[in-house]
Amino acid sequence: MGHGIDALTWEDIRLVGAIAETGSLPEAAARLGTHHSTVFRRLRQVEANTGFPIFEREGQRLAPTGLGEEVVALAERIGTDVNATALRMAGREEQPSGELRVATADSLLIHLLTPIFADFQEACPDVRLDIVVSNRALNLSRRDADIAIRASDAPPETLVGRRLARISWALYGRTGEDGQDTPPMDRRTWVALGDGMADMKVARHAEEHAPPGLLRYRVDTVLGLAAAVEAGLGIGHLPCFIGDGRPHLRRLAPPEPAFATDLWLLTHEDLRRAARVRIFSDFVAGAIRAKAALIEGTGHHR
Structure with missing residues (x-):
């Protein structure tokens, strides 16, 4: 290793600059995101490499x-050049643009995501959204979609992403059915999700707990289930963000924790750093957080 100024690396020079600006090893360590003992050790090494002391104590400061x-x-000259270069590069950073294929379920699209997508399009008009509506899991590795927004307790290990919220489910019936002719709960008809969604606990619940002969309608979509309850075909469990948002439905019981599922935003590892994927993910995550009470069933309800 060389001896003198030519022995210093950029990290050494950055260290010296931080100590000079703060006059304190602990403050320099905080600025650099490290421990003050590490700064002390590195400063001693820098002074050993240059062959002369760089700082001396004056009262409480270095x-x-x-x-x-x-x-x-x-350090000041190099820092100025580095900052100027970083600003120029930031100004030329790739702006989000191009097509973004987003896969989601019909119930999420209609009752939750469409207004969010509209706000995103206004904020980022150069990104074209191509929405793929499907209740089956798509293969993002085959580029069936760039992003999937799904309810799942076990997202595929091949994908990366973030958990956005916890979707709560509660039992709903049609409003205005509280008159004398309304049968008691143990004599009401039920509606439920069909075999295509039988892996969900909520779908199995109606099959296992509805009174004998009173499960008279099944459908393979959550939107279809909500429509059935609203039409008076029977009572059934629905996501709170759907049930609470329909004026002709009302809760018959508090949310059932056992039926709750996580809402995920997922993408492929190779796409996560793409500008359009990154900014879309951040935008949707923020918008979903603002609707957490509705999704998790803790907001106002009838």
Whole structure:
């Protein structure tokens, strides 16, 4: 290794600059995101490599020595150049544009995501959204879609993403059915999700707990289930963001924790750093957080 100024790396010079600006090892460590003992050890190594002391103590603060001032000046010049270059590069950073294929379920699209997508399009008009509506899991590795927004307790390990919220489910019936002719709960007819969604606990619940002969309608979509309850075909469990949002439905019981599922935003590892994927993911995550009470069933309901 060389001896003198030519032995210093950019990290060494950055360290000297931080100590000079703060006058304190602990404060320099905080600025650099490390421990003050690490800063002390590295400073001793820098001084050993250059062959002269860079700082001396003046009262409670560290001040550069005569030779140290040369290193501090070098740190200031390099820091200025680095910051200027970073700003120029940021100004030329790729702007989000192009097509983004987003897969989601019909119930999420209609009752939750469409207004969010509209706000995103206004904020990022150069990104074209291509929405794929399907209740089956798509293969993002085959580029069936770039992003999937799904309810799942076990997202595929081949995908990366973030959990957006916890979707709560509650039992709903049609409003205005509280008159004398309304049968008691153990004599009401039920509606439920069909065999295509039998892997969900909520779908199995109606099959296992509805009174004998009173499960009279099954359908393979959550939107179809909500329509059935609203039409008076029977009572049934629905996501709270759907049930609470329909004026002709009302809750018959609190949300059932056992039926809750996580809402995920997922993408392929190779796409996660793409500008359009990154900005879309951040935008949707923020919008979903603002609707957490509705999704998790803790907001106002009838």
